[in-house]
Amino acid sequence: xxxVANRPSNLIGLTTLDYQxxxxxxxxxxxxxxxxxxxxxxxxxxxxxxxxxxxxxxxGCSSKTPAYFLNRSFGFNTLHGRMPSVTTGVALxxxxxxxxxxxxxxxTGSIGLGQFKHIMRRNVPMVYIIAxxxxxxxxxxxxxxxxxxxxxxxxxxxxxxxxxxxxxxxxASDCGFVxxxxxxxxxxxxxxxxxxxxxxxxxxxxxxxxxxxxxxxxESTKSYGYGKGHxxxxxxxxxxxxxxxxxxxxEPGSEQIVRLHDGPTIKLxxxxxxxxxxxxxxxxxxxxxxxxxxxxxxxxxxxxxKRPSLQQTMHLxxxxxxxxxxxxxxPSREAFARVMAEF
Amino acid sequence: MTTIDAGVQSSMIDPNVPIxxxxxxxxxxxxxxxxxxxxxxxxxxxxxxxxxxxxxxxFPSNIQGLPTxxxxxxxxxxxxxxxxxxxxxxxxxxxxADEDLSKLPSxxxxxxxxxxxxANLRDDVVYYPVPVKDLVKEINPPQNLRDYLANMAYxxxxxxxxxxxxxxxxxxxxxxxxxxxxxxxxxxxxxDLASAYTREQLPKRxxxxxxxxNETGGMMLIDGNTAAGIGALxxxxxxxxxxxxxxxxxxxxxxxxxxxxxRPAVDDRVNYAxxxxxxxxxxxxxxxxxxxxxxxxxxxxxGPGISLMNEFGGIAYFAEVPIVIWDxxxxxxxxxxxxxxxxxxxxxxxxxxxxDSQHICLLPGSMQECFAFAGTAFDLAEQLQTxxxxxxxxxxxxxxxMTHPFDYPEQPLNRGKLLHTEAFERFLADHQQWGRYRDVDxxxxxxxTIPGNQHPRAAWLGRGTGHNENAVYSERSDDWxxxxxxxxxxxxxxxxxxxxxxxxxxxxxxxxxxxxxxxYDAVREARDTxxxxxxxxxxxxxRALPLNDDVSQFVADHDIVYVVELNQDSQMxxxxxxxxxxxxxxxxxxxxxxxxxxxxxxxxxRILQHHGVRN
Numbered sequence: 001x002x003x004v005a006n007r008p009s010n011l012i013g014l015t016t017l018d019y020q021x022x023x024x025x026x027x028x029x030x031x032x033x034x035x036x037x038x039x040x041x042x043x044x045x046x047x048x049x050x051x052x053x054x055x056x057x058x059x060g061c062s063s064k065t066p067a068y069f070l071n072r073s074f075g076f077n078t079l080h081g082r083m084p085s086v087t088t089g090v091a092l093x094x095x096x097x098x099x100x101x102x103x104x105x106x107x108t109g110s111i112g113l114g115q116f117k118h119i120m121r122r123n124v125p126m127v128y129i130i131a132x133x134x135x136x137x138x139x140x141x142x143x144x145x146x147x148x149x150x151x152x153x154x155x156x157x158x159x160x161x162x163x164x165x166x167x168x169x170x171x172a173s174d175c176g177f178v179x180x181x182x183x184x185x186x187x188x189x190x191x192x193x194x195x196x197x198x199x200x201x202x203x204x205x206x207x208x209x210x211x212x213x214x215x216x217x218x219e220s221t222k223s224y225g226y227g228k229g230h231x232x233x234x235x236x237x238x239x240x241x242x243x244x245x246x247x248x249x250x251e252p253g254s255e256q257i258v259r260l261h262d263g264p265t266i267k268l269x270x271x272x273x274x275x276x277x278x279x280x281x282x283x284x285x286x287x288x289x290x291x292x293x294x295x296x297x298x299x300x301x302x303x304x305x306k307r308p309s310l311q312q313t314m315h316l317x318x319x320x321x322x323x324x325x326x327x328x329x330x331p332s333r334e335a336f337a338r339v340m341a342e343f
Numbered sequence: 344m345t346t347i348d349a350g351v352q353s354s355m356i357d358p359n360v361p362i363x364x365x366x367x368x369x370x371x372x373x374x375x376x377x378x379x380x381x382x383x384x385x386x387x388x389x390x391x392x393x394x395x396x397x398x399x400x401x402f403p404s405n406i407q408g409l410p411t412x413x414x415x416x417x418x419x420x421x422x423x424x425x426x427x428x429x430x431x432x433x434x435x436x437x438x439x440a441d442e443d444l445s446k447l448p449s450x451x452x453x454x455x456x457x458x459x460x461x462a463n464l465r466d467d468v469v470y471y472p473v474p475v476k477d478l479v480k481e482i483n484p485p486q487n488l489r490d491y492l493a494n495m496a497y498x499x500x501x502x503x504x505x506x507x508x509x510x511x512x513x514x515x516x517x518x519x520x521x522x523x524x525x526x527x528x529x530x531x532x533x534x535d536l537a538s539a540y541t542r543e544q545l546p547k548r549x550x551x552x553x554x555x556x557n558e559t560g561g562m563m564l565i566d567g568n569t570a571a572g573i574g575a576l577x578x579x580x581x582x583x584x585x586x587x588x589x590x591x592x593x594x595x596x597x598x599x600x601x602x603x604x605x606r607p608a609v610d611d612r613v614n615y616a617x618x619x620x621x622x623x624x625x626x627x628x629x630x631x632x633x634x635x636x637x638x639x640x641x642x643x644x645x646g647p648g649i650s651l652m653n654e655f656g657g658i659a660y661f662a663e664v665p666i667v668i669w670d671x672x673x674x675x676x677x678x679x680x681x682x683x684x685x686x687x688x689x690x691x692x693x694x695x696x697x698x699d700s701q702h703i704c705l706l707p708g709s710m711q712e713c714f715a716f717a718g719t720a721f722d723l724a725e726q727l728q729t730x731x732x733x734x735x736x737x738x739x740x741x742x743x744x745m746t747h748p749f750d751y752p753e754q755p756l757n758r759g760k761l762l763h764t765e766a767f768e769r770f771l772a773d774h775q776q777w778g779r780y781r782d783v784d785x786x787x788x789x790x791x792t793i794p795g796n797q798h799p800r801a802a803w804l805g806r807g808t809g810h811n812e813n814a815v816y817s818e819r820s821d822d823w824x825x826x827x828x829x830x831x832x833x834x835x836x837x838x839x840x841x842x843x844x845x846x847x848x849x850x851x852x853x854x855x856x857x858x859x860x861x862x863y864d865a866v867r868e869a870r871d872t873x874x875x876x877x878x879x880x881x882x883x884x885x886r887a888l889p890l891n892d893d894v895s896q897f898v899a900d901h902d903i904v905y906v907v908e909l910n911q912d913s914q915m916x917x918x919x920x921x922x923x924x925x926x927x928x929x930x931x932x933x934x935x936x937x938x939x940x941x942x943x944x945x946x947x948x949r950i951l952q953h954h955g956v957r958n
Contacts, residue, residue, distance in 0.1 A: 078628070086629070315613055
């Protein structure tokens with residue numbers, strides 16, 4: 001692959017250009033474009049080979065973004081709400097690639113809620129990003145299922161139904177990686193993405209990503225103004241890839257180190273609260289408090305890498321199913337003859 | 344009812360004239376009472392005596408308690424279609440006893456527990472009362488096996504009355520219980536006890552019996568779902584996603600059962616995945632993902648599931664993803680009659696999706712084809728990069744059929760125009776450029792790459808939205824039209840690749856019959872009856888959609904063409920009308936939508952009536 005002169009390259013000799021996609025056709029200022037930028041940065045920083053990644057999405061503004069990053073990766077922009085099932089098929093077919101999925105609050109919280117729950121139940125290894133803006137964009141401004149009570153929109157009026165909390169749903173489904181972030185918080189998004197990309201299992205990141213066209217009034221909890229003014233980080237996150245040594249320079253009690261399965265670590269510097277994201281009860285309490293007190297809490301909410309992935313549960317061979325030799329897909333003559341003899 | 348079955352006719356039963364290997368038995372029992380073991384034992388024992396048989400299970404949508412009937416047709420002539428009347432009734436269900444009895448022909452036989460109450464005892468029927476409870480008591484089995492053993496009593500009675508070989512009954516039990524001697528012996532005790540009772544207390548007063556033949560040597564009994572499951576494994580399936588639905592469930596059960604035998608694990612790891620999805624939407628999504636990523640992926644479902652797979656049918660057609668969907672058709676609309684047969688999904692399957700889409704549909708008509716088409720479906724799906732829907736039905740899928748053992752396929756898997764890294768490099772060297780949807784060969788079929796291809800130019804973004812030849816998003820009218828025209832070209836290419844119709848042309852025949860799927864045996868038998876009435880017919884069995892020129896020619900070559908099918912709206916006839924508009928007037932429906940496997944008498948009666956022949 002080509003390296004452009006004067007551009008820094010990563011461990012596998014690629015520059016950020018090698019992680020780019022086509023030009024975004026989303027609105028100028030759309031939060032989703034920031035997420036796209038952080039995906040490019042995270043993959044570059046981790047020196048991921050684009051051929052290892054498969055981009056997945058459903059339908060909606062956020063689901064268009066796979067066209068705007070990682071041009072060298074395969075991808076599939078699937079049906080509305082059905083990214084999880086298609087991704088499950090991809091993960092079964094080829095366990096050597098990592099699906100990176102982008103969905104939205106409509107795609108995941110409404111039409112796709114069932115599939116969202118089941119992909120976590122199966123623990124399909126993938127990064128599952130929800131670009132969450134509380135509103136339907138392409139159909140022009142309807143409330144989504146994550147809209148807060150009282151959210152007021154020009155045409156849709158005032159929402160009076162309680163929101164579905166993506167992270168609560170993830171936690172309830174025994175998802176092993178649950179995080180919330182804000183597209184205006186570039187560093188946190190990037191660090192969470194890196195950790196998610198290295199996590200063995202379904203990793204869910206609910207990113208509040210303002211819709212500048214339909215839902216960006218300051219009083220909306222999904223707006224830039226609100227996010228900038230109210231974001232409360234649970235902890236300060238730094239992802240340390242396995243090729244960097246962990247520097248133990250923290251004061252005991254102020255930092256927590258979470259080590260992932262094949263070496264990388266997540267450094268969590270404690271801020272205002274004493275919070276342990278490996279404790280499921282604390283995570284549930286945190287989300288419930290945030291809901292009750294209307295606090296926009298961001299960070300790594302829960303992490304637990306102990307559950308086996310779907311490929312492990314299904315005892316799949318190391319060779320990806322899609323690359324199994326034809327001769328191994330067809331039973332032997334002897335085995336076939338034995339089965340025929342049973343009848 | 345007009346009966347022109349090739350079996351005996353009601354008025355003709357003379358107790359003094361033996362009727363050998365030409366009658367039907369119906370066992371009327373309660374669903375969930377374990378009568379399947381008894382029925383399977385009976386049919387297998389007769390079959391292993393060399394006598395052609397077929398078994399049809401008419402069962403309710405219920406776990407336990409509702410009435411169920413199992414009919415065994417014994418036919419020296421080898422006819423296997425269902426008959427409308429059985430001469431021998433095994434009346435083991437009090438709730439249906441009266442109605443069952445009323446359906447017997449004069450001179451028929453009724454085997455029943457001694458305590459069975461009939462409202463009106465007919466005097467033109469031979470009764471064989473059996474003290475079932477006493478026999479069960481004598482054996483004193485565990486409580487949970489009482490019902491099962493009670494049913495084995497009629498096997499013992501039938502074996503004596505109709506000369507069914509005791510050794511074959513034992514062998515059938517050995518087969519049923521996988522050689523588990525304890526279970527076999529327990530059941531055999533009941534068979535022997537009931538046999539002894541019959542010999543001592545029930546002198547034979549009917550003419551029916553079986554006699555060994557040599558017509559089933561080397562053959563086996565199997566159902567179409569098992570055949571398809573084995574066929575899929577032989578055909579290289581590696582991802583199966585499904586959601587339970589009658590009558591397709593046993594197909595996936597067969598894959599699950601035979602996968603460890605046919606594709607054994609290595610170091611406890613396997614090269615296939617079978618996933619029970621949360622619904623048919625997810626099942627379709629999983630196989631679309633797996634097919635797109637390069638696997639042979641399939642699902643099995645029935646009508647309601649097909650409805651839910653509609654949107655995925657559209658994206659798989661348009662994004663050109665190879666998948667295989669088995670639709671074991673049952674009676675709709677809506678939940679319909681979940682345990683009754685139909686061929687009612689022909690149109691919805693062919694046009695699955697939204698906008699314009701026409702799918703490759705395979706129409707197996709035998710056990711051999713249920714097996715072979717499982718592999719053919721994968722080959723076609725990959726060759727044509729498109730969904731292939733196999734339209735089987737409940738009669739094929741869940742009933743017992745005789746067949747010769749299946750042949751191990753001699754052809755390797757056909758993976759179509761799939762370019763891995765090296766092949767992709769060669770392709771670029773030859774053609775300078777590659778586009779996912781570029782028609783290089785003029786057949787409408789582009790070249791495909793899958794994740795894992797290491798060439799930096801091999802990646803593409805699949806989508807259900809408008810795209811150009813390079814798989815890039817496009818709303819340009821010319822891009823859209825060009826793509827749709829290519830898909831039509833591809834569909835026309837498919838006409839030459841799908842299994843051709845099977846024809847039996849008779850010299851001088853002015854009458855043609857077209858049918859497909861499970862109707863084959865009824866039509867075969869009906870043609871013999873028609874011939875007896877002076878009507879010679881030619882036959883064409885459609886084995887796939889899209890239809891091809893053979894079908895057009897067949898219609899053009901006959902003055903009148905009867906289209907036999909099991910649905911209300913004559914769905915295949917509709918497709919034929921648009922395929923051969925110039926000859927549409929020659930097509931005449933012979934269709935039925937009653938939920939039961941087709942009988943030969945329905946076909947021949949309808950055709951004779953149309954010809955003005957009285958019978």
